[in-house]
Structure formats: structure tokens, C-alpha cells
Amino acid sequence: MELADQHLVKIQSSSSMPTHSQRPTVMPRGLRSDSRGTTHPSNVLLLGPTGSGKTLLARTLAKVLDVPFSMSDATPFTQAGYVGEDVEMVIHRLLQNCDYNIKKAECGIVFIDEIDKISKRPDAMSISKDVSGEGVQQALLRMLEGTVIHVTEKNGPPSSSNWNGLGPNGATGRKGGLPGLGNGSGTGPGAKGDVYAVDTSNILFVLSGAFIGLEKIVMDRVSKGSIGFDAVVRAPSSELEHVKDAGTRSSRLLDQVDPSDLVKFGLIPEFIGRLPVVAAVNHLDEQALVRILTEPRNSLVKQYQGLFGLGEVKIHFSMAALHAIAGQAIEKQTGARGLRRIMESLLLDVMYDAPGSAIKHIVIDREVVQGKKPALCFSRGDDASVEEALVRDDVLLPQQQQEQGEYIEGAGLG
Template sequence: MSEDKDLQEKEMQGREASDGNTKEDEYEKVCFLCRRPESKTGPMITLPQNIHICTECMQKSFDTMNNGNMNYGDLMSHMPNISMMDLSSIPNQVSEKQRVKKKKKTEEKKQEFTMKDVPPPHKIKAKLDEYVIGQEHAKKVVSVGVYNHYKRVLSSEQKSGEVEIAKSNMLMIGPTGSGKTYLVQTLAKLLDVPLAITDATSLTEAGYIGDDIESVVSKLLAAADNDVERAEHGIIFIDEIDKIAKKKNTNQRDVSGEAVQQGMLKLLEGSDVEVPVGANSKNAMVPLATVNTSNILFICGGAFPDLTEIIKERLNKKSSIGFQADLKDKYDNDKNLLDKVTVEDLRAFGMVPEFLGRLPIIFTLQGLDEDMLVKILKEPRNAILKQYEKLLEMDEVKLEFEENALRAIAKKALEKDTGARALRAILEEYMLDIMYEIPKDDSIGEVIITEEYIEHIGGPKILLRGQEPLLLQ
């Protein structure tokens, strides 16, 4: 019996060891000194404690020891406080999230990523319609752009024909709360492709405090589970792109404005970039991976708050003196003024011409009106009203909103001038007392939000179980 147990324990240990080896085979070896993966350095020398050193670093170490006329014994005699290094005391400082996966074979990659998996534009837009209200032109542009991005990647891999499809990065302009970030976040849920959403406000020129420009690619690599092949087929959305506009009337070095735009040129056009794995900045303890950005689609978005004034100034230059002259305030109430934006307007805003040249597709999102805000409240799949209905449904209470109440909420949201973000803030204010009082009384069966309650001249209607509705003052 004891012999059988010993055999079973040995079999279990062998299985665990084989499982560990298969997991290790998925990741590349990383040089302990230069932190580069094996795909970049070539075969490595393995030392105890699972420490790997590339041949280049090993040769540099030998050259350092052989420099001068002193042999190893003389060298150590001049440094009495230094003894032989114990490799067993050196921990392997590459964490799990910093390990680089080995590249898969091209045959396996082609089986996973084919045109059959690419949804056509009308299907992408149909899915976006379930979550995003309005913005028909923006959803159409994004759907076509993403679809063409997939086709471009596949055509470059198959190398069919002599025509090379150029990459079409996109610039999204729209007022705050119009749905720029939400549009891309929804797109990330629908597509099986790595997508990284980053903020341009924290980016600075290399060498200054803040995130390096390569950190946007590092976030995409993390979204792809450190798989370089998969990350090179991904999409990067850079939000708040208007915050890196060129600073005006300043004598200081513009490390977070024009310098960031200049540094992003090579990323947008396509180049090999060394990015840290599992970290935002390069240092001696972080492995590096090389990512080619030629097949990465960049979508930039920003509110550009003062851009409307620049457009008005350009349009008003056309006015002249006389009875047929345009009025100076002709465009003050134009809600779709951003649709008239040109590259010259963006240059006047502070964007570098070379940066704009690498964003050939420029489109705008419309400002939200009262009708669109009412639809946003109730129509999307995860609408705000549906969320509150679900919360009260857990208390076995039905929640309803009168149409006039929705109109009143939309009018208050327009006054705040923060787009759809104002809707939740307003509803949180009015639903606070209801969500507090409802769990106290088990006899309440239904709550109806009225216009009088929104206007602070009345209260909601409370319907008790099996009784007529009451008006809560």
C-alpha cells in the first residue's frame, strides 16, 4: 500500500512539473540585465534560479572583467569588500503581468483572424444604435472606419496584389457629454479586438514627469494580454486630445502640448516602438517589447471648447457692409456649427499641421437637444430609467415616469450644459428620497414620477397594493 502511494505521489509531481513547463513555454525568456525578450536578443544562457542572460550582456560582462592589465585575482584583491555573487539570493523580478507571450505561428493566427469574423458596417452600426442615441453620421463613420481597418490588416498580411491600403486614423470632435467616449467604449464591447482607452492630459515629452508617449501602446499591449501579434491588430482611443494643443503666449518649453504632438507622429504613421511590459515608464527592471504600430488604428477625440469661436471668426470675415451683409451674430445660435470645421480652424486652435495630416478622417458629433435627451433617458439598452426600474423591482415596486416629467428633466439637463452627464446627476437628486422611503413600507406597489415633483410644486404618485394612487406631498 505504501509503495502505491509513493507511485501516485510521484505521478502527481510529474504532472505538476509538466503543467509548469507548458505554462513556461507560453512566455518568452527575458534577459536579467537588459530586460529584452528572447525574440529580440536570440538564444539566452540559463543560470540557476531561472535567471536568463543574453549573449550580448554576457559578452559585455566578460569584456569588462578583461579590460586592463589586472587578472581576476588582482581585481578582487583591490576590492576587499566584494565577494562572489550568490545567484541563489537573486530573485526573479519579472512579475506575471510583465511577461511577454511568445508569438504564435502564422498558420494559427490566420485561422483565428479571418474576414468571416469581421462584421460589416451596417451590423456594427445596428449594435451601436442599441446603446447610443442619435449621432447617425458619427456611428456610420466609425463603423466604416473599423471595418476598413480589419480589411487593411488582412490584405497586408495576405500581400495580395500591388495596391497597399493606407491607414485612416480618425479625429472625433464634439461637445462635452455628446457621447464620444461612450461610443468607443460600446465599440469595445462589440468587437473581439484589443482596444485601449487612454487620456492625453497625462502625456508629456520624454524625460519629464508624466506618462511617456509610448505608454498608450503599452496599455494596448496590456489589453492584449502581452500578446504582441494581437496588439498590432488593435485600436487605441486617445481622449481629451484637445488638451495637447499648442500653448499660446508662453515662453516656457511646451512639454505637454506641441512636444506631445510631435512625439505622436511616428505612432500615428506606423513604426517599431519599444514599450515597457506591465508598466508605464521604462526602467532597468521592466522588460521591453517591440510593437509595430502600422496596423493599429488610432481614434482621437476631444471637445475643443473654443473651436466654435474660431469658426465664427472665420465665417464672419465673409460679411461685408451693405444691405446684403451677414450679421455678426448670425452663427451664435447655430447648434451644428462644429459641422463647418476645417483643418485651418484646428490649426488656429493649436494643433500641429503634421499631426492633423495623420488624421485624415475628421467628423463631428452633434450637441444634444431636448428630444435626444428624452430618448437617452428611456431608449438605450442600459438606459438610466431602466436601471432605476431594476433597482425598485428588487423591492417589488414598479417605477414609472410621466412623459412631461421626462421633458422637465431634459430641460434641466440642458441648463447645466454638460450633455448627457447631467441626466444622472438630476435623477440622483430626485430619486434620493424615493429610494430612502420605499423600503420602509411594504404596502407600496408602484411609484409614478410626475412633472409637479420635478418642478418642486408637488410630489410623486404612490400606488398602494390593490388601492387607488395617492399623491405624496
């Protein structure tokens, strides 16, 4: 929420320059100010494992602020002039998402995922260019600091407009009369599109990545020469990956990330200097994954209930089964993304057997998730047997989990 407040203050300050009496006396943390009082966003670098909600966090931030949002993957980026995508494509996507409204785009949020994939390769020879690593970082420097990016619409006029330059309702120009920087709209299918000048000074850039191996670099630094009961002792890499609380330990290490650690990982110092806010996202625990399975409007449990409902079949999950599914996702280190894969493999057989048969109720308990037995199927009128199967399975749960996970009729848990 603090990041949302900072970006909202930045948008308001960029829309109209306040007078001296209207300017705030205290600058919110995370915003920079120049001599004229104009605020600039502090770009953010998110560190965390896959499936921990980094993309959802940035998307929700844009939704709360009601600003344009674009998401890109840094993997296909290459240095300008080489095969691949140029870094200016992120601004192009932002323009597309706000219907080519330049004023809205200049106050939007750009999210670039897999930023760790453009780290500098240590084995790259000095005589060759790292066009997909260091070259991309250098191309992003100017954009992150704030400059005017010229974006060319390569597809020409939109398909809904006529080739004489007239758009819907007789409007002229690109997207209902928005002008470009020249007469590049053309009059034919092969014509070049308009050129748009976008100032990135007020665009908030949120970069994220899993940064596999960064926790080992941090451990080497913080455990060097440490003694005492509270000292961090260097553990073998195999132990860091296989201990029960490995996710918690990795999250604690990522909280101590220093710019020197990112330099050792492969990011150039100039690139790190333009990312003043570095935050680590923790691993999702079992209880959080269970809430993801049941609470959202489009949760997986509700999706599969709707899917089976098309065949007039009701599916029920015990709380013990949901905890077992979450435990498998944690064990496989796939996070929230691995929940759908587990559910698909679990319900594959009954999705084909239940429709058009006498099955009207399906119960998934802990042993079904563990693969010890197939899903429990009941016919019409066996409501008492369904309830008994759910209660019998959840008796094995600890008392505190049973209190938090009471049967929810709307979620189909009993």
C-alpha cells in the same frame, strides 16, 4: 459603418498580403496605399460637446470589428522625461487589453480623449518647453504616422505566475509563453518586465475632444466679408452661448472646421496633417436623450427600476417627466452624462424613504422633475391611481410626442 468597413479591410490586408489578382482595383475611401499595396488607416479626429457619445462611438466600433480597444486621457500626458505619463502608455494599455498578444494589438483601435487639452499655449515663452502641450503633440507624431514602439512591462511577471519564469500550466514567458525582446522577465519581484515591439502602422487612432471655443474661431473665418441673405453673420459670444438653438449652431460651425482653425486653436500643423479625417458630433436633442433614458439594456430607467425592486417598490416615469429630465440636461449643456446626476437628485429622498415602508408605487411626473412637488407615493392595491396619475400628466404632451412615447410596460413607464 463606413469607418468600420475601412478598418476591417485594413485588418484583412495586413493579415495576409494578397496576390496581384486578388488586390482590389478600387481603394476604399479613408485608406492609403503604398507602392506595395499595403493599406494604412486614416486616423480620425472627433469634435463635439461633452456627453454626445464620442467614446461610445469608438468603443462600439471596436466591438463590431472584434478588435482590441484601449481608451486613454490626454490630460496626464507629458513629454518624455518629465513627471506624468508618456504617450507610449496608450500602446501599453492596448497590449494589456488583448492579453499581450502583439498580433492582435497591431490591428486594434486606440482612443485618446481630451485631445484638446494638449493644445499649444499661446502665452508659453519660447525659451521654455510646453511639456504638456506642444511636447506631447510632437511625441504623438511618430506613433500616429506608424512606427515600432517598444513597450516595457514595468510590473514584472504577473501575480499568477511563479518567480522561476513558469506561467499557468507550466507555460514559460509572459502571459502563457508570449516572448519579449530579451530576457527581461527576471527571476524575482524586483525584476524588469519583458519588452514588446508593437508596429503602430495598422493601429487606428481615434482622437476626440470638446474643443471649447473652436466654433468662435470658425465663425470669425466664415463670416469675414460675407454679404447676402445666406451669409453667416458674426454674432456676439454671449449670444452664441445663450440662444435656444446654440447647440445646433455650434454643430453647424464645427462641420466647417478647417486645418487653419485647428492651428489657431493650438494644434501644430504636423499633428493635424496626421489626422486626415475630421468629423463633428452633433448635440443630442431631447428625443435622443429620452431614448437613452429608456431603450438601452442598461438604461437609467431600468437601473433605477432594479434598484427600487430590491425593496419591492415599483417606480413609474411619465413620458412628460422623461422629456423634462432631457430638457434639463440640454439646458445645463451636460449631454447624456448629466442624466444620472439629474436622476440622482430627483430620487434621493424616495430612495431612503421607500424601502421598509408601506410605499409600493412611486410616480415621477413633470411637476416632480420641475421641483414643484415631491414624488407621488402609493401603497399596495392603488394601481388605478398610479395609471390615472401617469395618464393625467401625459395629456399635456403634444400629440406627436404622445404617439412616439406610448406607455411601455417593460420599461415601467405606465
